[in-house]
Amino acid sequence: MEGDEVFEVEVKMKKVLVGLIGVSTMLAAGAAQAEDNKVTLQLKWVPQAQFAGYYVAKDKGYYKDAGLDVTIKPGGPDIAPEQVLAGGGADVVVDWMPGALAARERGVPMVNIAQPFKRSGMEMTCRAETGIKTPADLKGHTLGVWFSGNEWPFFNWMNKLGFKTDASPGGVKVLKQNFNVDPLLQKQADCISTMTYNEYWQVIDAGYKPDQLVVFKYEDQGVATLEDGLYVMEDKLKDPAFVDKMAKFVKASMKGWEFARAHPADAVKIVLDNDTSGAQTEHHQTQMMGEINKLVDNSDGRLDKAAYERTVKTLLTGGSDPVISKEPTGAYTTEVTDKALGKK
Numbered sequence: 001m002e003g004d005e006v007f008e009v010e011v012k013m014k015k016v017l018v019g020l021i022g023v024s025t026m027l028a029a030g031a032a033q034a035e036d037n038k039v040t041l042q043l044k045w046v047p048q049a050q051f052a053g054y055y056v057a058k059d060k061g062y063y064k065d066a067g068l069d070v071t072i073k074p075g076g077p078d079i080a081p082e083q084v085l086a087g088g089g090a091d092v093v094v095d096w097m098p099g100a101l102a103a104r105e106r107g108v109p110m111v112n113i114a115q116p117f118k119r120s121g122m123e124m125t126c127r128a129e130t131g132i133k134t135p136a137d138l139k140g141h142t143l144g145v146w147f148s149g150n151e152w153p154f155f156n157w158m159n160k161l162g163f164k165t166d167a168s169p170g171g172v173k174v175l176k177q178n179f180n181v182d183p184l185l186q187k188q189a190d191c192i193s194t195m196t197y198n199e200y201w202q203v204i205d206a207g208y209k210p211d212q213l214v215v216f217k218y219e220d221q222g223v224a225t226l227e228d229g230l231y232v233m234e235d236k237l238k239d240p241a242f243v244d245k246m247a248k249f250v251k252a253s254m255k256g257w258e259f260a261r262a263h264p265a266d267a268v269k270i271v272l273d274n275d276t277s278g279a280q281t282e283h284h285q286t287q288m289m290g291e292i293n294k295l296v297d298n299s300d301g302r303l304d305k306a307a308y309e310r311t312v313k314t315l316l317t318g319g320s321d322p323v324i325s326k327e328p329t330g331a332y333t334t335e336v337t338d339k340a341l342g343k344k
Contacts, residue, residue, distance in 0.1 A: 036241065039068050039249050042090035043075040044228065047274045049260075049288035050197065051094065052267045053116060053296070057256030059270045066248040072274075077179060080148075082108055085233060092246065097226040097311050098323055099149035104331055105324050109234035112332035114250045114340075115303040116257055117295045120224035122153060125200055126191035126214045127184065135161055135216060139170060144177035144184065144192035152323045154193070156314045157223040181206065197291035201284060225311040227295075229303070237333060247339035254301045254340070261296065264289045302337045 043051050054072055057063050063070040073090060075081065081093035082103040092113070100110045126132045130141060138161070145154050155165060164171030175189045181202045183189035194200040196217070203213065218224040230250065236242045260267035268285045315323035 036245070037067055037069050039063075039070045039092065039245065040073060040090045041070060041249075042073045042079070042081050042084045042093040044081055044094045044096070045075045046277070046279075047074050047271060048198075048280060049268060049271050049285045049292050050228070052260040052271050052289060052292065053253055053257030054094075055256070055270050055274050056259045056267050057252045059273070060256065060259060062252040062255045063249070066252045068245070068248055068252065070249070077148075081231070082110065085110060085231065091236070092230055092232050092249065094228055095231050096149065097229055097308075098152045098315055100229070100231050101312070101315060101328055101331060102149065102152075102323050104328055105326075109330075110231045111234045111237060111330065112229045112303055112308075113232055113237075113246055113336040114230040114253075114301040115226060115307075116230070116254065116299050116301055117226070117228040118297045118299050118304065118307070119295050120153075120218050120227050121196040121198075121291065121295050122150075122218045122224065122227070123194050123196060123200065124154075124191050124216045124218075125184065125194040125203060126216075127187070127208075128212050128214050130190040132190065132214050135221065138172055138191065139163055140172070141190040142173040142175050142188070144175045144189040146177055146179065146193045150193070152315060153218050153223050153225050156317060157218065157221055159317065160221075160223060197288045197295070201287045201291075205284070222310075223314050225314055226303075226307055234330065237335070243335055243339065246336045250301050250336055251340040254299070257296050257299065260289065261293045261298070264293065300337070300341060302334065302341070303332050308332060 041054060043054070045051075047055070051072075058070055058072060073084075080099075081090075081095040082099055084090050085093045086103070086108045095110070097112065100112065104110050124143065132138060132141065135157075143154075145151050158165050158172060165174050167173040175183055177183055177189070177193055181192060181194070181199050184192040184203060185206055192199070194203065200215070204210070230253075232246060264286070268282060268289050271285055271289075272280055272282060312324070312327055316327065
């Protein structure tokens with residue numbers, strides 16, 4: 001082979017090599033970009049209208065339009081969002097603030113980045129036939145209480161009323177309640193924990209009429225805590241790219257909540273499409289959607305500082321065993337919602 005021919009072959013080989021390197025680089029960059037756009041959301045409970053905004057945002061393409069590839073992981077009785085987040089199983093979780101602040105004090109630095117729910121849906125539902133009419137009348141009765149982090153507002157309420165919870169005279173007896181309404185229906189308890197959007201309606205659907213029940217909303221008792229906020233790990237917020245991704249996620253999620261408010265029937269159908277268990281019914285999810293929209297109440301995702309401070313105060317004054325021992329610092333940030341709302 002002549003020298004010129006050898007030179008031409010070398011040049012062609014170099015071009016091919018450069019091309020291959022370029023393709024490889026682009027593929028790597030594309031893969032990295034795709035990975036950067038992935039978001040895994042861990043819910044606090046099973047698929048239901050409580051999480052309609054997220055399912056709607058995915059179904060309607062709001063996440064995709066924002067350049068995000070979102071995976072929604074359902075929760076359940078054996079899934080603790082705090083543990084999933086700490087273990088790296090999700091980028092962001094839906095959680096109640098008591099659990100998140102307690103986890104933060106234990107060394108899991110969770111940070112609230114958005115608060116779609118403005119109000120608490122927790123309440124205590126009693127059989128009217130027991131004679132209970134006011135909170136003072138709870139004394140001496142058996143009350144069903146959810147645990148696994150859901151009990152703290154209740155214990156604060158009892159502390160506020162001056163009632164012991166060890167079944168001693170002058171106090172109340174606490175029945176550890178599973179996530180159902182059986183204790184009330186079977187008259188094992190005079191009152192049970194319910195949510196405005198879920199268990200209350202299960203009691204109604206079981207045959208009770210509203211005038212046969214007495215309901216105490218935690219909001220009205222001044223001991224409500226914030227529920228269904230969005231939380232991430234604190235160290236992730238040091239990365240501007242992650243903050244930007246979360247801002248896109250929050251903005252798209254709130255668009256999903258707007259749709260759910262304007263088109264509740266369509267939102268319910270989307271939720272049911274995501275219920276692989278087949279346990280949910282259109283009737284119950286329609287009831288739930290109506291109540292959930294009252295709690296979201298046109299929220300733009302921003303955390304209300306007064307509601308946060310009330311939650312902290314409630315958790316600090318839970319009697320002899322408060323949820324948190326000191327006021328937390330750095331437990332929330334407005335950076336994500338500010339960017340989502342175009343303030344930065």
